[in-house]
Amino acid sequence: MEKLNKMIDVLVKFTREGRDNELTRRLAHNLGKIALAMNTREITEADLAPVIAKQSLQSAVETSAKLVADIEKIALQKNLATKPVSLADEVFATQWQEDI
Numbered sequence: 001m002e003k004l005n006k007m008i009d010v011l012v013k014f015t016r017e018g019r020d021n022e023l024t025r026r027l028a029h030n031l032g033k034i035a036l037a038m039n040t041r042e043i044t045e046a047d048l049a050p051v052i053a054k055q056s057l058q059s060a061v062e063t064s065a066k067l068v069a070d071i072e073k074i075a076l077q078k079n080l081a082t083k084p085v086s087l088a089d090e091v092f093a094t095q096w097q098e099d100i
Helices: 002-017 022-039 045-052 057-081 087-099
Strands: none
Touching (some): 002 022, 002 045, 022 045, 022 057
């Protein structure tokens, strides 16, 4: 997590100094999403390893984008897990709430 924060700090410094470009902005955006997922424990340090490995800027953007896609899949699975299994379940739940 410390290395992730250092990467974000460097990208913020690039922005402040006007040295940012499309790749650095995209990487900063992805790293922000990844940091949030780390804070909410949706991903682990092992998931983070390919992103913080020493690599080119282009590779860092690509690996971070893959991890962001995985994070979005996890969020979707969690969301779907809380939804009713069928329309009948949804109707039953609605009727149950009306009875209360």
